[in-house]
Amino acid sequence: MSALGTHILVEFLGCKPEILNDVSVTETGMVDAACRAGATLINSTFHHFSPYGVSGVVVIQESHLAIHTWPEYQYAAVDLFTCGDTVDPWKSFDHLKEVFEAQNYSAIETKRGPINLLTRVEFDLKGMRAEAQKNFEVDEIKYKRNVWFTDKDENQALSLRYTGDVLYDKSSKYQRTRVIDTYAYGKTLTIDNMVMTTEKDEYHYHEMICHPVMLAHNEIKNVLVIGGGDGGTVREVLKHKTVDKVVMVEIDKNVVEASQKFLPTLSQSLDHPKLDLKIRDGIQFVEETQPGTFDLIIVDGSDPVGPAEGLFSETFYENCRRALSDHGVLVTQAESPLFNRPAFVQLNKSLKSLFGQNKVFTLLVHIPTYPSGTWSFQIASKNEFDPTRVNTEIVDQFEQNNVLRYYNQEIHTAAFALPNYIKKMLHE
Numbered sequence: 391m392s393a394l395g396t397h398i399l400v401e402f403l404g405c406k407p408e409i410l411n412d413v414s415v416t417e418t419g420m421v422d423a424a425c426r427a428g429a430t431l432i433n434s435t436f437h438h439f440s441p442y443g444v445s446g447v448v449v450i451q452e453s454h455l456a457i458h459t460w461p462e463y464q465y466a467a468v469d470l471f472t473c474g475d476t477v478d479p480w481k482s483f484d485h486l487k488e489v490f491e492a493q494n495y496s497a498i499e500t501k502r503g504p505i506n507l508l509t510r511v512e513f514d515l516k517g518m519r520a521e522a523q524k525n526f527e528v529d530e531i532k533y534k535r536n537v538w539f540t541d542k543d544e545n546q547a548l549s550l551r552y553t554g555d556v557l558y559d560k561s562s563k564y565q566r567t568r569v570i571d572t573y574a575y576g577k578t579l580t581i582d583n584m585v586m587t588t589e590k591d592e593y594h595y596h597e598m599i600c601h602p603v604m605l606a607h608n609e610i611k612n613v614l615v616i617g618g619g620d621g622g623t624v625r626e627v628l629k630h631k632t633v634d635k636v637v638m639v640e641i642d643k644n645v646v647e648a649s650q651k652f653l654p655t656l657s658q659s660l661d662h663p664k665l666d667l668k669i670r671d672g673i674q675f676v677e678e679t680q681p682g683t684f685d686l687i688i689v690d691g692s693d694p695v696g697p698a699e700g701l702f703s704e705t706f707y708e709n710c711r712r713a714l715s716d717h718g719v720l721v722t723q724a725e726s727p728l729f730n731r732p733a734f735v736q737l738n739k740s741l742k743s744l745f746g747q748n749k750v751f752t753l754l755v756h757i758p759t760y761p762s763g764t765w766s767f768q769i770a771s772k773n774e775f776d777p778t779r780v781n782t783e784i785v786d787q788f789e790q791n792n793v794l795r796y797y798n799q800e801i802h803t804a805a806f807a808l809p810n811y812i813k814k815m816l817h818e
């Protein structure tokens with residue numbers, strides 16, 4: 391290897407103006423060109439200028455492809471910059487020539503980072519970051535780094551802009567846990583590129599996974615929380631005076647550690663005397679639990695990929711049912727009917743087949759930082775229990791004593807009201 395990278399400066403002339411003015415065709419062509427070169431795609435951002443022109447960059451693991459078009463001159467200026475031996479930027483060139491229907495072109499290849507002029511050094515990454523951070527503090531108002539965290543599937547996404555610094559980043563054999571500092575929602579816990587909870591909207595989720603069921607029931611003594619390592623759920627559970635004991639089973643100690651270090655408002659009750667915190671697999675724990683042990687099981691797991699996949703299986707819920715006391719009830723995070731319809735519908739079906747058609751209820755909650763914003767919990771009870779009915783005096787008293795931010799008696803009723811499209815999904 392004689393240089394770190396290859397840079398090809400391309401002039402495409404006599405191109406089709408309609409193509410050069412179409413941001414979507416241009417972006418697709420550039421992304422496709424990166425893939426044909428054998429590059430690993432990181433991200434792309436493209437913009438259309440009115441009335442003419444497109445600018446865009448495709449960031450690849452091996453550097454970048456960039457373009458500026460002047461449709462009115464049938465001209466595009468393209469940079470193809472790649473590093474390493476596995477990527478061939480000339481394949482991108484060949485592809486783009488076809489896409490833009492260029493009648494003429496010129497290309498100059500130059501080597502970037504000549505190895506004979508460079509000396510590799512080791513350096514202190516952390517020190518550099520701290521130094522760079524000082525500059526941002528001075529200039530904070532003028533410059534905010536444009537770094538985004540995106541929770542997405544192949545068709546939908548939720549993005550949060552953050553400072554660019556990752557406060558916590560550890561991978562276990564199960565998953566990668568990070569804490570980032572977002573501008574709009576404060577410190578945010580993520581697992582494997584998915585938002586788990588944020589400082590500023592966590593109460594929507596944590597109040598709603600506990601209080602509707604606990605207040606409607608009003609005799610919950612022994613509670614099991616599966617997952618919930620950030621501590622938000624046990625913080626809310628422990629607000630109920632009826633509770634004698636809470637067992638929380640979190641598979642990954644990193645989640646607890648991250649929350650204790652950076653999310654104190656969530657993790658504040660993780661050392662509560664009524665709490666028995668176990669770091670182990672919740673699925674196995676429930677399998678081994680004596681029948682009839684818990685009045686309430688709360689499944690506060692992640693999305694159904696990786697270690698949380700089993701938290702959506704019928705065997706797991708069969709074991710939960712067995713572990714519940716006669717008047718026991720289960721609440722589980724049940725994904726979004728919009729973002730993950732298959733998981734939402736399947737979970738409802740499984741619970742109905744295990745607990746009975748009339749013993750399963752769906753509750754909706756608005757969570758701004760989860761993709762689509764609409765999220766659900768499902769409730770299943772062993773015996774007759776109607777969680778939609780609640781003593782309003784008890785709710786009012788509880789809400790005032792605990793200064794709740796989301797839940798109240800009107801929300802209790804409203805949360806069980808399902809839009810027609812969701813009713814239809816659940817009855818198909």
Ligand code: SPD
Pocket residue numbers: 584585586587595618619620621622623690691692693723760761
């Ligand atoms: N898409 C995110 C679903 C995560 C559910 N659990 C969140 C943990 C909060 N305690």
